[in-house]
Amino acid sequence: MTDWKLIVDRHGPAVWQTAYRLLNHHADACDCYQETFLAAVKLDRRQTIKHWPAALRTIATCRALDRLRRRTRQLEYTGDPDDALPSAGNATRPGERAEAKELMQQVRAALTQLPVEQAQAFWLQAMEQLSYQEVAAQMNIKPNAVGVLIHRARKRLREILSPAQKLAPTK
C-alpha cells in the first residue's frame, strides 16, 4: 500500500520546482502539480515505482511540457505569464536579470517546438540533473537513445536561440 501522504510531503516540493520552472505561472504550476500526482497514482497501479524522485520529476516534466505546448497553441507566446514575480535567480544586476528572464522565456518557447521526447530528455538531464541511465529508465528507452535525443535537442535549441533566428519574425 503506497503511503501517498509521505510521498507528497517528501517529493511535492521537487514536483512544484519542476512545474514552476517550466511553466512560470502559478495557477498552471498548481494544476500541473495535481495532475502529476494523479498520473503517479495511475502509474503506481500499473508498475512498481523504484525511484520516486525521478519518476515524479519525469511525470511533472511531461505534464508541464504538454501544458506549455497547449498554452503556446492557444495564445502566441508573448511573454512569461508570471513576469511580475521574481524568477531570474541569482542574476544580481537588473540587466542580467532581464537577460536571464528573456533567455528562459526563449528556451520555454523553443522547447515547445522540439519533438516531445527530445524536449523531455533534454529537460530531465539538463535541468532535473538526472543521469542518462535514469532518463533512460524513466523514458523506457536505452541510454544510447537518450544521448541521441539530448544531442538533437541541444542542436535544435542552439539553432532556435541563434541570433539569426532571434531576428526572424516570430510567427
Next chain:
Amino acid sequence: MMSRPEKNQTQDRLDQAVEAFNQMDVPSGPPGQVVKRTLAVIASESAKPHTFNFRGVFTMSRIKRIAIAAVIVLAAGVLVSLFTSSNGGSVAFADVLKTSRTVRTVSYSYWKRVAEKPAQIDSILPDRLRVTAVGDETNVFDLTNGKFMSLEPGRKTLTVFTPDQQAWDSIRKVIFLFTEFQNIKDGSKESLGNKTIDGRQAVGFRIKRELPFPACVWTVWADAKTSLPVRIEIAKSGSEVFELAMSDFRFNVDLDESLFDLTPPEGYKVINK
C-alpha cells in the same frame, strides 16, 4: 572562419539558459490548499477499482507483449469453451424480458445509493408489494384497492394512505421497479458481455430510460442459464454510481398473503390520511 565564434556565442546562450533555470528563484509552494486538494484527489483515485490501461501495452517490450497476447488468446479460448459447453451460448435481451414477464412473485434486496443497508422487497406481481426497511418501518402497497400502509412497530402506529391517481403514478415508477422492468420495450440497448455476478454467469445489457427519473441508465445482468435478472442497477446518465439497485432475486416463491394484509395489528393506533 566566421561561423566558429557565432557557434560559441549561441552555445553559450544555451548554457547560460541552463544556468539561469538552475538558479531560478521559484516561489515557495505549492499552497497548502493545493496539497490538500491533491491528497483528496489521490484518495478518490485510489478508491476507484483498478482498470487495465491499454496504453501501457504499447510501452512494453515486444517479448512481453507477445507473451501477454498468447496468455489472453489462451484464456479466451478456455473461457469460450467453458461457456459454450456449460450453457450453450449467449442470452438475448428479448429472452430476458420474455422470461421476466412470466414471473408471478418476486423477492429481492433493494438498495439506495445513500442507504447503508438494503430494504427487502416482496411482491405479488403486478399490484401488491411489501417493503421491509432496515429501520423500524414496513410499507405495504396494494394497487387493487388503491391503498398503502406504513407500519411503525416502535410507535405502534399504522398509517393508511389513499393516494390519488397522480400519486400512484409516482409510486409505481419508484417502488414497483420490477414491474417497470417487465414493461421495458425491447428497443435500443447496449450489450455488456458476460460477467460473474453473485457466483453466477451473467449476461449484461444497458438501456437508456426516463424512469424512475429523467435520463437514467438501467444496467441489467441476467443469468445466462435462466435468463432471469440477477442484478439491476439504475444510475443517472453519465454517472458510474448507481442510485438504485436490485439484487438477490428470488422468483416465483410462494409468498404468504399475510405479508400484504392491510388489517391493523392488535394494539396499533390507526391513522388515516
